Amino acid sequence: MAQSYYSVIIIGAGAAGIAAATKLLKNNFNNFIILEAENRIGGRIQTLPFGDGHIELGAQWIHGEEGNVVFQMASAQNLVSDKRETIQQFTNSTFVTSSGREIKSNHLREYINVAYSVLDDSPKDDLERFMSLGELFQKRVENVLVDTEELPLKQFINWCQHYQNSYNGSDSWFEASAINIDTYKSCPGYPAISWKSKGYSTVIDLLQEKFNDEVEHLHIKDKVIFGKEVVKIYWSGDQAEVLCADNSRFQAQCILNTMSLGVLKNLCNELFEPDLPEYKLKAIQNLGIGTVDKLFLKFPYTWWSKNNTGFSFLWSNDDREKFIKENKRRGWDYLCDVFGFYICDNCPNTLLGWIVGPAARNMERKSLDEIKIGLMYLLNKFLGDKYTIPFPDLVTR
Numbered sequence: 001m002a003q004s005y006y007s008v009i010i011i012g013a014g015a016a017g018i019a020a021a022t023k024l025l026k027n028n029f030n031n032f033i034i035l036e037a038e039n040r041i042g043g044r045i046q047t048l049p050f051g052d053g054h055i056e057l058g059a060q061w062i063h064g065e066e067g068n069v070v071f072q073m074a075s076a077q078n079l080v081s082d083k084r085e086t087i088q089q090f091t092n093s094t095f096v097t098s099s100g101r102e103i104k105s106n107h108l109r110e111y112i113n114v115a116y117s118v119l120d121d122s123p124k125d126d127l128e129r130f131m132s133l134g135e136l137f138q139k140r141v142e143n144v145l146v147d148t149e150e151l152p153l154k155q156f157i158n159w160c161q162h163y164q165n166s167y168n169g170s171d172s173w174f175e176a177s178a179i180n181i182d183t184y185k186s187c188p189g190y191p192a193i194s195w196k197s198k199g200y201s202t203v204i205d206l207l208q209e210k211f212n213d214e215v216e217h218l219h220i221k222d223k224v225i226f227g228k229e230v231v232k233i234y235w236s237g238d239q240a241e242v243l244c245a246d247n248s249r250f251q252a253q254c255i256l257n258t259m260s261l262g263v264l265k266n267l268c269n270e271l272f273e274p275d276l277p278e279y280k281l282k283a284i285q286n287l288g289i290g291t292v293d294k295l296f297l298k299f300p301y302t303w304w305s306k307n308n309t310g311f312s313f314l315w316s317n318d319d320r321e322k323f324i325k326e327n328k329r330r331g332w333d334y335l336c337d338v339f340g341f342y343i344c345d346n347c348p349n350t351l352l353g354w355i356v357g358p359a360a361r362n363m364e365r366k367s368l369d370e371i372k373i374g375l376m377y378l379l380n381k382f383l384g385d386k387y388t389i390p391f392p393d394l395v396t397r
Helices: 015-026 069-076 108-116 124-129 133-144 153-168 178-183 202-207 261-271 278-286 317-326 333-337 357-364 368-383
Strands: 005-011 032-036 047-050 053-056 094-097 224-226 230-234 240-244 249-257 292-298 310-314 338-343 350-356 394-396
Touching: 005 015, 005 240, 015 032, 015 202, 032 249, 047 394, 053 292, 053 350, 069 202, 094 153, 094 368, 108 133, 108 153, 133 153, 133 178, 153 310, 153 338, 153 350, 230 261, 261 278, 292 357, 292 368, 310 368, 317 333, 333 338, 333 350, 333 357, 333 368, 338 368, 350 357, 368 394
Parallel strands: 005 032, 005 249, 032 224, 094 310
Antiparallel strands: 047 053, 230 240, 240 249, 292 350, 292 394, 310 338, 338 350
């Protein structure tokens, strides 16, 4: 009969679960298992082969250098790119209106610089007075920048909201606290560092010491039981018990739960028995989390100009309303929230589209064939007058 009692049970084989397992194994502690609902390790880290390269469905960049343990591990093995151009994929992209017109205004760089400096340049009393990042941003930008026919301010602000939501992981910047974002301390150094070749899943190999020939590799995968979706955690008394969706049970002295905030928000009221203390439930409920999704299109060749890092889309309210009305039966309203397509690190001939919020969750309910047709329609609407866009070889999300 398979063992069902352990000293420690780790729930989740994402970065937190793998890091915990690493710590245990390095200290010669072996009486534990990891229960993972999926059929793979990595959690939000998922690097996949795609065409002639690879893509990151989840975590993509290393954010900062000084004090960043991922950067320290990766740079020691010469795994990070020397290029510091990721942010420029957005700021140096071609901004295009929903009428197909490229923005060539000399003021565009000024607009972008102001948008990026909103939090840095805002007085502390502004951060305390305005409840949300959206309120602060609109007030700050509208006081500094001028609306022109050539560069419509409202359309630019709408793009900024989508960009900020993708960066902060929020459905709306009116749900994000400006002062709390300001108090968040980033690691000094370049904020979005790319990997040289193998992608973010290399972190799992680093944790297992696979790049260190002087020590024995940590075979963490041997500790993982896949396909074990935990539906109940009994944690009263001297020992805890875990119930899985397949009715299997595991007991332990200690349970380390590394479920994501999104899963906890969805399950916290029925997952634990007895219930979690009220202050922990409130912490789970009050922490915000939105939806940020990626859309990858691999083309047979690079049809955009060599120096172009991507395309940022600016919708007018009239064009947006008209588009939604005309395509209501197709269910294409989510396309209005794909705020741009950008070149993809380590994957030639590929563009990466970003979509956030409720529109992203709407997109998740569509088939890949539906998404492919919709994205091609969107690209041709904005760029078809200037580019002949081939049909993509591969599409995924």
